Amino acid sequence: MKKRMIALLLLLALALTACTTTVTPPAPSTRPAPTEATELTEATETTEEITEAPTETDAPPTEEARDVDLGTTEIDSYKNETLGLSCSFPEGWYLYNQTDLAALNNLLASAFDSKAITAALENSQAVIIFCASYPATVSSVNITVSKNMMSGMSEEEIIRFSLPLMKSQVEQTGVMQNVACEAAEAEFCGKTHAVLNVTGETAGMTLYETVIYLPIGDLLYNVTVSSADEASVAEILSLFEAIN
Numbered sequence: 184m185k186k187r188m189i190a191l192l193l194l195l196a197l198a199l200t201a202c203t204t205t206v207t208p209p210a211p212s213t214r215p216a217p218t219e220a221t222e223l224t225e226a227t228e229t230t231e232e233i234t235e236a237p238t239e240t241d242a243p244p245t246e247e248a249r250d251v252d253l254g255t256t257e258i259d260s261y262k263n264e265t266l267g268l269s270c271s272f273p274e275g276w277y278l279y280n281q282t283d284l285a286a287l288n289n290l291l292a293s294a295f296d297s298k299a300i301t302a303a304l305e306n307s308q309a310v311i312i313f314c315a316s317y318p319a320t321v322s323s324v325n326i327t328v329s330k331n332m333m334s335g336m337s338e339e340e341i342i343r344f345s346l347p348l349m350k351s352q353v354e355q356t357g358v359m360q361n362v363a364c365e366a367a368e369a370e371f372c373g374k375t376h377a378v379l380n381v382t383g384e385t386a387g388m389t390l391y392e393t394v395i396y397l398p399i400g401d402l403l404y405n406v407t408v409s410s411a412d413e414a415s416v417a418e419i420l421s422l423f424e425a426i427n
Contacts, residue, residue: 359383
């Protein structure tokens with residue numbers, strides 16, 4: 184029963200990641216209005232300047248694509264330099280190894296590396312790069328990564344924009360029923376973060392889940408904590424510490 188609940192929690196984590204990766208972000212607010220575009224085409228004095236190829240200094244800055252940081256998993260700890268966090272887990276927690284993670288992501292164990300994950304992301308797949316579970320309280324914590332379809336948006340903006348779609352999309356996965364989603368705040372790595380709280384029922388049990396979105400360039404990392412005990416969610420989040 185407990186193993187099945189852990190599996191359901193992991194499915195929910197992937198479902199929440201999929202919700203954000205399938206949302207179409209709003210058009211940039213800097214896009215000129217139709218009247219502005221007309222005025223630009225009517226200008227004659229700057230025609231020569233516009234048709235010139237932009238120099239290296241004229242080109243708008245673009246953020247380079249980043250490789251996925253899998254982090255380092257030990258027997259009872261995890262560290263990720265890109266996310267700037269580490270976590271030591273108490274006795275009783277099980278931290279998934281690469282073989283476990285490959286199975287969760289339907290990847291070959293020998294291919295569970297940055298190259299394979301990058302290829303999966305190009306196919307719009309959300310990938311679990313870290314997972315730990317505590318069967319005694321049916322708790323889990325995992326980190327997933329996906330392509331950031333809302334590049335340039337803050338954590339708060341990502342949650343605010345995707346929140347209206349979450350309830351129906353999570354229910355459609357069949358993992359949970361009577362789903363409730365809300366934006367909130369939580370302490371994580373010494374800072375207050377905007378988070379998404381999800382509650383729902385499955386197998387006669389109420390599940391509590393908190394999701395933290397960490398957008399980094401063209402990648403979106405999700406830290407997801409789940410438990411059948413609401414108080415345990417905050418306790419698990421408190422295990423994480425900032426490293427830089």
